[in-house]
Amino acid sequence: MNLNFRAVIFILGTLLLFNGLFMFLCVPLALSYGEYWLPYLFSGAFTMLGGAIFRAVGHSQRTNELNKKDGFLIVASGWLVMSLFGTLPYLVSGAIPSFTDAFFETISGYTTTGASILTDIESLPKALLFWRSLTQWIGGMGIIVLAVAILPFLGIGGMQLFGAEAPGISPDKMKPRIKETAKRLWIIYLGLTLLESVLLYAGGMEYFDAINHSLTTMATGGFSTKQASIGYWDSPFIHYTITVFMFLAGTNFTITYFALKGNFRKVWSNEEFRNYLIVTLLAVALVFLAVISLHVSTTEKSFRDALFQVVSIITTTGYATYDYTMWAPSLVVLFFIFMFIGGSAGSTSGGIKIVRHTLLLKNSILEIRRQLHPSAVIPVRLNRKVVSPEITYNILAFIMLYLSVFFTGLILFSFTGEDFQTTLGAVVTALGNIGPGFGDVGPSENFSGISAYGKWLLSGLMIMGRLELFTILMLFSPSFWKKY
């Protein structure tokens, strides 16, 4: 396998064209709010120009010869190039003049993380905030669509890349028409975004806020148009609605597809979905019990906040209705743990993900039985099917890599001189694509106070976490670049 650089560049060009088109969407919005609209026009035009040049330099025909390596390179460089051009609206408008900050905010968008360096969100132009929300929605779309549609369309077996995006995870393969599938999932993504917008608008949100929050909910992104995040609205309807959609965004979109088709037996027989539900409910119960014992608010509000925060963290969205780090110091420990869970595979959520935890916990328990009966072959099963040792092995390796990157991240971030809680919170939230952390980067705080070195480090962790580590780490392997 040799890398088809020119084909990769051609595809990056196509991605940039789309990116530019999305930037243009901000122009009419700016005009309608009477804001300065030239920055979005300029950014969009520049990005599309970039895209055109990439396509000219690249080679369209060769995209039929793309191989697995190219796939990895497209994913990794795709996210990077999109983020580089995505900084333009921030830089050109002058809203975020520092490149480090603009890049941090942009990659936090495309990786659907939601960590922000903004200290006064409401003061920014609405068109720019819309762009900010769009980066997350594009990122979420990328995560779903790229894996099952774009690359197969280019002649690459979708499963190979699904293998890169979510190693070994294919709860229901739906092989034959991957392109069809991708289109369906994309329609679900768009449909749920629209539905949520309508509901939030009906619940009393302004039209602009309703759309923005729907974009960032479905991407499990968590960017808000308000500095106080969802806590700005004191409406149970809004809180519960967003909770439901966060949960849906953290659900495997294939499962949602089956549910919409009325095939509930298929939904319930899916082990990851069951465990996702059970883990969420258990976590909510745990936090709810802790919160009512603190008597900070009414029982309903305590339940709502516990539910909202738990779902927000487990789905790696990162919205806040309440600065939960203020509840009690010991609750921070619980949320720290929740940050290692992650939503479902095949959703827009980040993190380790439930299916991996499920497989590995099962495997660890079976390992005890294997020790007692060394000669017996005791395989791991998922959805009643035997999981091949290679897949289990791969997932074990993934978790080890995840933790290695986490610990390496801690060591490197410790040089910023931030305190224990801030360091742990910043690293876990960036790697898990969640958004806010604890301490100085907690839900009521932001990342503006972190040093430039720290911001670049966290940017790296965000992209590594988002692209399931292997995709990025692969590029550091000498054999990746070797010619045959």
Next chain:
Amino acid sequence: MNLNFRAVIFILGTLLLFNGLFMFLCVPLALSYGEYWLPYLFSGAFTMLGGAIFRAVGHSQRTNELNKKDGFLIVASGWLVMSLFGTLPYLVSGAIPSFTDAFFETISGYTTTGASILTDIESLPKALLFWRSLTQWIGGMGIIVLAVAILPFLGIGGMQLFGAEAPGISPDKMKPRIKETAKRLWIIYLGLTLLESVLLYAGGMEYFDAINHSLTTMATGGFSTKQASIGYWDSPFIHYTITVFMFLAGTNFTITYFALKGNFRKVWSNEEFRNYLIVTLLAVALVFLAVISLHVSTTEKSFRDALFQVVSIITTTGYATYDYTMWAPSLVVLFFIFMFIGGSAGSTSGGIKIVRHTLLLKNSILEIRRQLHPSAVIPVRLNRKVVSPEITYNILAFIMLYLSVFFTGLILFSFTGEDFQTTLGAVVTALGNIGPGFGDVGPSENFSGISAYGKWLLSGLMIMGRLELFTILMLFSPSFWKKY
């Protein structure tokens, strides 16, 4: 395989006889210091009586029929029964009147952890402090000897239990005469303890302190006869001497044996030892650079403290010359990470251990290559030998269990209401058998302020960590108790 309960009970009786004999050692010491000596006589007699009853109820002949399950049960119940009787000197002397506290202190001893609930160590009778140090030394002896000697002596393949104590780890098997080997390692353990005592005495420590610290160094235990730990002595010689012996105690005793025989090629060709040395040096360098930049003391003292603290934590000893949590908040992060390392397999140190990290890191890196070349068989090698997938699998399962227990421990400990840093510190230090943690249980603090619930929880984590998880978790598996 059925459990031979009466044989297990017989062996526990034998262990108790030895335990009682060790308690008697405190009697002449108490007499020589003019302290009240009856508690030790009474505790020793009671323990020996218990041992005699166990042996009478048990069945000596059946010890020839012991199987693997019995082995696991002996290890787990052995540590528990020793700890229960080991509380007697504390309770009878009235020095620690609370059973919870006495049990915590005792299990912290036998597991060579070194976490303490004592708030004024110097005020206690010297004979009792000697007993406290002895529990660690006995525990360390147990860890080495049990795995390779006692159980094979009882007719169980030593490797099977070595498999339980340190799954899959046998850097150099030295199969044939395990009993001989155990005796050798035990002599090394005793010899190093005596040598350290002499050196510490020569370095200016009192005779009593020198012996006590040698007992707890070689066990990587960390109990001190001073509230200020090793910081009590302001002597470079003492600090460096203890550092060297901590490092030796964290080295595979087989490696030390080869070194003593002059077979240095064997020592250096051992991957775990090399990595143990490299990791330690890197960690020291990292901390040293951070500490000199703080300008808290001279370069030599900064180096010495950095060296001492890093070796103390990596070997899971837990002594302190300086409250390193006071250096800088970001250094706490580094030490938190070091607490997950652990010394070498086949040493007295606790934690995950270098050989497991080595194998898993190698495997994770190879996994990237496996993704690129799915058809190629790329095995992991250790010391140039191919490691069977079963062993790698088992170690992966171990790490997953370790982290599951760690996170479960965090959740359960969070109910104590302690803060983030204290919770993380307490759980990681107990599970890794280190000793002090951070925050309210940091090096200048102790565990007296933790609730009874928290102390029992930490006691459970200490024994789980010490017995490499499987041994304890096995007992919760229904198939363990099933009859065939």
